Amino acid sequence: MADETAAAHRRRPEPRVATGWGLAASVYVFAVVMMGTTLPTPLYPLYEERFGFGTAFTTQLFAIYAVGVIGALVVFGRLSDWLGRRPVLSLGVVFSIASAVLFLIGSHIGLLLAGRVLSGLAAGIFTSTATVTVLENAPAGRERLAGSLATAANMGGLGLGILSSGLLARFAPAPLLTPFLVNALMLVIAGLALIFVRDRMRGGATAVQLQLPGIPASAKRMFLAASPGAITGFAVCGLYSAIAPSFIGQTLHVTSTAVTGTVVFLLFGASATAQVLLRGFSDRLLIVGGTVTMIVSMGALVFALIAGSLPVLIVSAALAGAGQGLVFMTGMRAITAVTAPEHRTEATTSYFILAYVFMSVPAIGAGFLAATVGLANATMIFAVAVAVVCVAGLVGARRFAAR
Numbered sequence: 001m002a003d004e005t006a007a008a009h010r011r012r013p014e015p016r017v018a019t020g021w022g023l024a025a026s027v028y029v030f031a032v033v034m035m036g037t038t039l040p041t042p043l044y045p046l047y048e049e050r051f052g053f054g055t056a057f058t059t060q061l062f063a064i065y066a067v068g069v070i071g072a073l074v075v076f077g078r079l080s081d082w083l084g085r086r087p088v089l090s091l092g093v094v095f096s097i098a099s100a101v102l103f104l105i106g107s108h109i110g111l112l113l114a115g116r117v118l119s120g121l122a123a124g125i126f127t128s129t130a131t132v133t134v135l136e137n138a139p140a141g142r143e144r145l146a147g148s149l150a151t152a153a154n155m156g157g158l159g160l161g162i163l164s165s166g167l168l169a170r171f172a173p174a175p176l177l178t179p180f181l182v183n184a185l186m187l188v189i190a191g192l193a194l195i196f197v198r199d200r201m202r203g204g205a206t207a208v209q210l211q212l213p214g215i216p217a218s219a220k221r222m223f224l225a226a227s228p229g230a231i232t233g234f235a236v237c238g239l240y241s242a243i244a245p246s247f248i249g250q251t252l253h254v255t256s257t258a259v260t261g262t263v264v265f266l267l268f269g270a271s272a273t274a275q276v277l278l279r280g281f282s283d284r285l286l287i288v289g290g291t292v293t294m295i296v297s298m299g300a301l302v303f304a305l306i307a308g309s310l311p312v313l314i315v316s317a318a319l320a321g322a323g324q325g326l327v328f329m330t331g332m333r334a335i336t337a338v339t340a341p342e343h344r345t346e347a348t349t350s351y352f353i354l355a356y357v358f359m360s361v362p363a364i365g366a367g368f369l370a371a372t373v374g375l376a377n378a379t380m381i382f383a384v385a386v387a388v389v390c391v392a393g394l395v396g397a398r399r400f401a402a403r
Contacts, residue, residue, distance in 0.1 A: 023149070034158050062242035069356050073353060134150040136198060159272065166260055218343075273325075
């Protein structure tokens with residue numbers, strides 16, 4: 001028996017003490033991988049011109065990414081509990097590098113589709129594992145800082161990917177190559193940085209298990225109340241990420257990838273900023289404030305399209321991002337607060353799957369609707385639908401804590 005215990009300890013060494021280096025490395029890796037998932041967004045008009053496809057196929061490219069995310073959440077959601085954090089994060093980095101390579105080749109539409117699937121798998125792995133890794137790498141007394149950094153790495157990384165891609169495509173040579181080459185180099189550095197990341201293995205897992213979605217009984221009412229925020233928040237992200245590059249060019253007649261990248265960056269940047277700066281307010285206030293902000297942002301979007309105003313579109317993106325960040329963050333923490341620790345991964349997986357489904361499906365619908373009524377009209381219809389669901393979300397705001 002003593003020999004078996006000693007062997008178990010040899011298989012599962014004690015994790016080293018968390019340090020600032022480990023925290024910085026985990027945040028860097030998280031941010032760089034998330035950057036890679038949004039690099040194609042400002043480049044969609046260039047791909048449309050190169051391959052001759054339209055807005056409907058662009059939204060399919062975006063949707064297949066969401067399929068990859070959902071698949072990774074289910075397949076890899078619990079893998080790090082058994083295998084360890086670093087090996088699973090390494091797999092995500094490999095997927096992300098492979099995606100960048102496929103886009104670098106970029107000679108066929110099939111390569112773009114495969115690249116988006118791999119990018120989605122990387123994002124799904126990091127969504128389920130990297131946040132926990134950042135928290136586990138927080139030195140003593142830095143837990144709240146680590147939570148804020150995890151949020152900034154996730155949403156901020158998404159925004160920085162769009163911004164850097166747009167700027168590089170505008171000002172650097174080879175606009176369809178340079179963004180992915182730079183990201184691939186950053187990902188190689190990220191793979192090396194994982195050496196500094198503290199790994200913590202849980203001893204309870206004896207076999208790999210799928211992380212199937214589910215809603216624990218204690219969380220059903222709160223999950224229902226939080227669902228409109230997840231639906232509308234990620235639907236807005238899908239709209240700006242999948243369709244904004246097209247309607248900025250076709251409706252506002254602005255073709256600069258730098259402008260497109262900046263507009264969509266503001267969405268994700270505002271989301272990360274709002275989550276970090278306003279996280280201390282009560283859940284009910286954040287839900288109401290975030291929902292109202294999204295309703296106003298949809299009104300601003302409609303006005304921007306009618307008036308052909310780029311400044312108003314920029315304001316709508318910033319407002320949409322801030323609202324999205326507040327409602328999604330608050331919904332997530334409210335669900336976890338009423339869920340037993342052993343069921344939290346199950347509940348959060350369901351929340352993310354709901355969000356990513358509604359990130360892709362409405363964007364696809366708007367893309368196909370554009371072929372009938374035009375891109376501007378399809379976007380306005382979509383904006384009105386989001387606002388209506390937001391109003392439904394206000395009805396459930398009373399379920400959130402007032403303090």
